[in-house]
Amino acid sequence: MELHKIEKLIEEYFEATTTVADEEMLKAYFSQDDIAPHLEQYSPLFNYLSKAKEERFTKQVPLKPRRDYLKWVSVAAIAIFMVGVYFYQPTPPPVTLADEYTPEEIESAKEALALLAMNFNKGTEQLYHLEEFEKTTNKFLTKNN
Structure with missing residues (x-):
């Protein structure tokens, strides 16, 4: 048993x-x-x-003296901070069109863009006429077949 x-x-x-x-x-x-x-x-x-x-561990464990690394870490952090402050360069404010160009240049650019827009509009009107011509031609072609 x-x-x-x-x-x-x-x-x-x-x-x-x-x-x-x-x-x-x-x-x-x-x-x-x-x-x-x-x-x-x-x-x-x-x-x-x-x-x-x-079983027991009976050997002597060598202990190293503890060093105060915290002091050196804080010194290194301060040194890095000081280097950053020394090399810091503030970013310039954003540049506007008024700062970059004179009012006369801005007005001439507006006129040139208005002229360009007007010519583009003429081109699109011509395309409209071309579409109407194509529709009419297709009507005549389909009737004859």
């Missing part, structure tokens, strides 16, 4: 469904000298887990 229970606990252990008490039972079983031959393969696992708890 005990052997059957141990086999069941091993299955549960590998499925990760055992409790702490179940694992203690397994460790106690495998720490004995009387282990079933077909379960001896699991003995090193449970013996290692019980021995691993007893």
Whole structure:
């Protein structure tokens, strides 16, 4: 009966469904000298887990003295800020047309654009006449066919 229970606990252990008490039972079983031959393969696992708890790190850990880096970081931040202030160049205000050109130049540009717009309008009127001509021609051509 005990052997059957141990086999069941091993299955549960590998499925990760055992409790702490179940694992203690397994460790106690495998720490004995009387282990079933077909379960001896699991003995090193449970013996290692019980021995691993007893291991302690005994070497000396060298500790380096702590340096105050915060002081140097603040000095570096101030230095970077001062370099930024020294090289700062404010952006000039945006340039308007009145600043760039004289009023006479602006008026002549307006006249030239008005003349250009008028010529474009004439061209579009001619296209309208061309469309009317095409419609009329298509009427005569479709009637004769």
